[in-house]
Amino acid sequence: MYGAVASHVDASDESRRSEERLRSALNEHFDFVWRSLRRLGVAAADADDAAQEVFFTFSKKYERVETGRERAFLFAVALRVASTNRRSRARRPETLELDMNDLETEELGPEELVELARARPLLDELLNELSLEQRAVFVLYELEELEVGAIATLLDVPRGTVSWRLAEARRHFALAAERLRSKHTFAERAR
Numbered sequence: 001m002y003g004a005v006a007s008h009v010d011a012s013d014e015s016r017r018s019e020e021r022l023r024s025a026l027n028e029h030f031d032f033v034w035r036s037l038r039r040l041g042v043a044a045a046d047a048d049d050a051a052q053e054v055f056f057t058f059s060k061k062y063e064r065v066e067t068g069r070e071r072a073f074l075f076a077v078a079l080r081v082a083s084t085n086r087r088s089r090a091r092r093p094e095t096l097e098l099d100m101n102d103l104e105t106e107e108l109g110p111e112e113l114v115e116l117a118r119a120r121p122l123l124d125e126l127l128n129e130l131s132l133e134q135r136a137v138f139v140l141y142e143l144e145e146l147e148v149g150a151i152a153t154l155l156d157v158p159r160g161t162v163s164w165r166l167a168e169a170r171r172h173f174a175l176a177a178e179r180l181r182s183k184h185t186f187a188e189r190a191r
Helices: 002-039 044-064 070-091 110-127 132-143 148-155 159-190
Strands: none
Touching (some): 002 044, 002 070, 002 132, 044 070, 070 132, 070 148, 110 132, 132 148, 132 159, 148 159
16 A cells, blocks of 8 residues: 555656646746747747647657756757748748737837838848758857857757858858848849
8 A cells, every 4th residue: 555655656746847847948948949940930920839849749758858958959849840840831832921029029119120020031031041950050159149069069969060050051141141132232223
């Protein structure tokens, strides 16, 4: 009888710890996962579902995730979810619209909001020119402002690989920006 009670208590303690770990990961990393998904090419309309998919995967596999490596695991899952999302969107193209709720408006005036509304689709267009591996490193370094070492740890790749991908991403981003500038200049002159 004591053994059955003890195993039930152990199971409920284990269940409580599991729930706390899941809740902690969700509270600590949800914003990062959501931003990462958006910056990896997931449309605003799909970002909540994609984030839910990331955390659902974590909930099924968290026991295999080393404590302290949750963020790396979540980002790796977010990369796969974003990749799948982008492939499925490529099969069913649609017009991306800016969701004004994506913008943090607490301290922004109307002019800044309009400027951001115009800039977001351009940034998305430029980021779409990058491979997913380059885009991940570029987003983490340039937008999330992580250091190369932290990115290497997060992606579980050597620092040199991160540096190379970042250099390539910057090169492709600059080329894409130049093409976009030329396209807009040509369009303005044609008017």
